[in-house]
Each structure stands twice: as structure tokens, then as C-alpha cells.
Amino acid sequence: VSEAVKQARALAGQLTSDRKQIAILDFGSHCLVDVEVLKSAHVIGVVLSGGPASVYDEGSPHVADGFWDWVESEKIPVLGVCYGLQEMVNHYGGKVEASAKREYGKSIVHRTGGHGEKRGDLFFEIPDEDDVVWMSHGDKVTELPPGFKSIAHTDNCPETAIAGPEDGVPLYGIQFHPEVTHTKHGATLIKNFAVDICGAPTDWDMKDIAEEFIREVREKAGPDGHVIGAVSGGVDSSVGAVLLHRAIGDRFHAILVDNGCLRLNEAERVLDRLRNREGIDLHLVDASDRFLAALKGVEDPEVKRKTIGALFIDVFQEEAERIKKEVPEGHTVDFLLQGTLYPDVIESISYKGPSATIKSHHNVGGLPEKMSLKLIEPLRELFKDEVRSLGLALGLEHESVFRHPFPGPGLAIRILGEVNKESCDKLRLADDIAISEIRKAGIYDDIAQAFVVLLPVKSVGVMGDGRTYENVVALRCVNSSDFMTANWYFMDHETLARISNRIINEVPGINRVCYDISSKPPATIEWL
Ligand code: XMP
Numbered sequence: 001v002s003e004a005v006k007q008a009r010a011l012a013g014q015l016t017s018d019r020k021q022i023a024i025l026d027f028g029s030h031c032l033v034d035v036e037v038l039k040s041a042h043v044i045g046v047v048l049s050g051g052p053a054s055v056y057d058e059g060s061p062h063v064a065d066g067f068w069d070w071v072e073s074e075k076i077p078v079l080g081v082c083y084g085l086q087e088m089v090n091h092y093g094g095k096v097e098a099s100a101k102r103e104y105g106k107s108i109v110h111r112t113g114g115h116g117e118k119r120g121d122l123f124f125e126i127p128d129e130d131d132v133v134w135m136s137h138g139d140k141v142t143e144l145p146p147g148f149k150s151i152a153h154t155d156n157c158p159e160t161a162i163a164g165p166e167d168g169v170p171l172y173g174i175q176f177h178p179e180v181t182h183t184k185h186g187a188t189l190i191k192n193f194a195v196d197i198c199g200a201p202t203d204w205d206m207k208d209i210a211e212e213f214i215r216e217v218r219e220k221a222g223p224d225g226h227v228i229g230a231v232s233g234g235v236d237s238s239v240g241a242v243l244l245h246r247a248i249g250d251r252f253h254a255i256l257v258d259n260g261c262l263r264l265n266e267a268e269r270v271l272d273r274l275r276n277r278e279g280i281d282l283h284l285v286d287a288s289d290r291f292l293a294a295l296k297g298v299e300d301p302e303v304k305r306k307t308i309g310a311l312f313i314d315v316f317q318e319e320a321e322r323i324k325k326e327v328p329e330g331h332t333v334d335f336l337l338q339g340t341l342y343p344d345v346i347e348s349i350s351y352k353g354p355s356a357t358i359k360s361h362h363n364v365g366g367l368p369e370k371m372s373l374k375l376i377e378p379l380r381e382l383f384k385d386e387v388r389s390l391g392l393a394l395g396l397e398h399e400s401v402f403r404h405p406f407p408g409p410g411l412a413i414r415i416l417g418e419v420n421k422e423s424c425d426k427l428r429l430a431d432d433i434a435i436s437e438i439r440k441a442g443i444y445d446d447i448a449q450a451f452v453v454l455l456p457v458k459s460v461g462v463m464g465d466g467r468t469y470e471n472v473v474a475l476r477c478v479n480s481s482d483f484m485t486a487n488w489y490f491m492d493h494e495t496l497a498r499i500s501n502r503i504i505n506e507v508p509g510i511n512r513v514c515y516d517i518s519s520k521p522p523a524t525i526e527w528l
Helices: 002-012 035-039 067-074 083-091 186-197 206-221 235-251 266-277 288-295 301-326 342-347 384-393 421-440 493-506
Strands: 021-025 043-048 078-081 095-108 132-143 149-153 161-163 171-174 225-230 252-258 282-286 332-337 374-376 449-463 466-479 510-515
Touching: 035 043, 035 067, 043 083, 043 186, 078 083, 083 095, 083 132, 083 171, 171 186, 206 225, 206 235, 206 332, 206 374, 206 384, 225 235, 225 301, 235 252, 235 266, 235 332, 235 384, 252 266, 252 301, 266 282, 282 301, 288 301, 301 332, 421 449, 421 466, 421 493, 449 510, 466 493, 493 510
Parallel strands: 021 043, 043 078, 078 171, 225 252, 225 332, 252 282, 332 374, 466 510
Antiparallel strands: 095 132, 149 161, 161 171, 449 466
């Protein structure tokens, strides 16, 4: 809990907006945000999130002292979700106990006692007959607090949704998770709470958000401050770069590092988009020879990632030193742009500590301290789909806003075995054929990520009259909303056939193409 207190203090600093806002107190991390902070932050409603603990256990997380007094005196509506519901029940004198059977997966919810018929009800406009929700809980409410009533139930759980006393502050609790995609009407429920029950304004518009970010960046950088940033051409770095450029013009210096493991014509394409069309001062550093030399003989995927990550920092640092020398006298280079998104913020402050490292993802970690740079993170309040809307609102073209993610270490983690110029070139051609055929078939936007992997195995083939003994590649196409889980994509056979024919005919050294039909988990999206 002491760790949670520290995190709560750190997060408290973020609740400083002038907008009316709904505070989400997360029992995985910052449930302890001080009541004084909430009071001064225009909070008009609170969501108490789920969490892995049991409310009755010693040491389990709870809201800060004075929280419920504040809720009562200011009449702040509260929605408790799962653990949040149990916290509410526990506080108001009901009973929460471990249930004999853990409930996990889909359930159907039915309204109790006519709830949901009028605007202002939590279940307004949610049809009773197909209200599929996602459950994940071991504990359950066995006795309601005085004055509370059930407003919805499942076959398994009579208190699936509850409401506080009618004449009191609006208090609601739900045992299921409205925030996951499997809960069919979760978004309607959240909207009912936020808009009708809390009175949240509905004028959130991406253009205003962009203007606000631009203002904030200008203020932060001051009149003579310069910002540097690494740009890969992915949606986050492109949107970040455009925002920074609109905010401070040429005082934003973008660096694109060619690590030798980029896709076909990638650097040129990104340069064309950002430098030529957006007018951003994007500097291409071709360090491909240095990277390939460092990767010589390296086969272990984690060593590949670390080698690329470390060298990337060196190259970036050299560039930053160059920029520092070039800025006008009296100007300062104090800031680094980072494309941190809200899920990264959540992940890095988990109550249970960071989740186990399955793959060490490449970022510019360590760089800000090393170079004593402060961070500018304009996207840290946004989810990926919001970054995309922001990109469109800023006028970026469809292709860069909806580009599939591409990992920092690039082709190096798509070449099983040693990475060298020859293997990179081979993979580049095969990958480009696959992606162009996928685009031509009009299915690029239906797939979350598509790419080719070069395998270190050779197989026998026949071409013309001759026997060949050449490499095998795998085509990997997946669908996923968060990249934490993924399903392989059901591709039509004509497109598969075209990709396979073209790769085998056009890429020297490849005589076989396989389609990867593994889901994540247990496989991962990348092969390394
Ligand atoms: P996995 O393979 O872990 O991939 O299922 C999940 C998502 O993360 C991307 N990925 C990386 N991105 N550096 C990155 O910037 C990396 O080292 C890295 N490894 C995987 C992967 O492309 C997928 O989108």
C-alpha cells in the first residue's frame, strides 16, 4: 500500500485540468488520491474500478480517508465496478464474501423492479433481452447495505447491479465490467452514468483537444525552448510530431534513425510525408551500417532488442548534441517528445508492480535522465483510437493514421537467426509484396497487423528444370484490439495465392510460403 500511496501522489499531479471531469480511482493503483486533490479538480463523478484484492483482507486497498464524507457532502455520484462495488457495500454496512464459485466469462443481465425505463437510470436504453456482460470475480455481495436495492441480476448473482437509497447521493455498483468489449452495452452504461447521472458536458471535440495540446506545449517550451523527438512514422510519433510542429514550428527537431532494419523505402516514405508535406524539420540519420555491424552474429532475440535499443540511444544522443550546437544563442534544448499513451501510463503504475516482461519492448527509456531532458508527452491522456481521431482532425492522411504498428527493432525481430544486409533485403522484398497485395485486395484496414517472417530453415523446391534449396517465409496476419491478445486473420484464398506466387517468383532465395494460424496466447504476434 505504501507504494500505492506514492503512486497516488504522483498521479494527483495530473488531475489539474480546468475541465469538469470524472475521476477514475483505480484499485490497481491510485485509489488513494487525496480528497483535497479531488475537491480542487472539478470532479463531478467518480468511478471506483475493479482490482484483484478482497475488500475484507488486511492490507487490501481502500479509498482515502474522508472520501465518502466528501461524496455525501458534495453529492458526487459514484459508480463502483466489481471491487469498487464491493468497497461501496463494505463502507455502507453490507456484506461481501468469497463465493463458492468464481464467476468468469459471459453472463446475461436482467433488470430488477422496472429499473432502466427512464433517462437518468443507469440501464436506460439498454435492451433487457440481450444484455450480455463480462464477469470476472471471486467475491460477491451477500447482504445489501441498509437502503440499497438490487437493480439488475443474473441467474447466478441477485446483486449484479445495485443502487443506493433513492433520496441520497446517486450511488451505483455493478459486478460486471462495462469497460471490456465483451460487455455489449457497456459504452451506453458508461454514457448514462457520465452524461445523465453526473452531468458531464458532451462537447469533447478532437479539434479543441488539439488546440489545447498546442497551447500547453507552447507554454511549456517557452519562447526560446527547443524540443527534440525521435520519429518512426507510426501513428503516435507522426501525430506527436505534427502537434509539436504546429505548436513551435522549427523549434521542434525530429530525428528518424535508419537502423538498417526498416521496411522497403520506409525512410523515404516517412520523409516525404513529414518533411515534404507537413514541413517538419525531420532529419534522417542513416546509421544502418553501424546497426548491422552491431547485430553481426547475434541470434538471441532479447540481445537483438538490447543491442538496437542501446545503439539507438547513442545515435540519438549524438544528434541531440549536434542540434544543441546549432540552435541560436540564448535558446535552450530542454525537452524530449515522447509518444506515451494512456495505456502506457496505466501499465507503468500497476499496484501489483509491472507485469512480467515477456519481451523487452524497445523505447527510449533511460534517455531523459542521461541527457537531463524533460519530457513532453502530448498524448498521455489518449487511447490509441483517440490518437487516430486526433491525427485525422489534424489533417494527417488515412495511410499514416491507420498504419499497422511496426516494432522499434524492425525486421531484426522478424529474421530468425542472424540479421545481415542480405537477409534484411530478402525480407524487405517479401514483406512489401505481401503488404501491397493486402492493400490491393482492400483488406489492409480489416487486419490489425500483417507482416512476413524470414525463417532460418531451407526447403527443397523445383523451379524450371532445377532443384532449389532455399528459405521459407511465414506470412503473419492478426486481428487484435489491444495487441495483448490476438486472433489469426481468415484471409481469402485468392489473396493468399497471389502473395505466395509473387513472393516465390519475385524474391530470389525464397521457395516456400507458409501462413501462420496461431493465436495469441499461446503464441505471440511477432515470432521473436
Ligand atoms: P507480441 O509479439 O509481444 O507483440 O505479441 C505485441 C505487439 O508489440 C509489438 N512488439 C514490439 N514493439 N518493440 C516494439 O516497439 C519491440 O521489441 C516489440 N516486440 C513486439 C508487436 O509488433 C505487436 O504489435
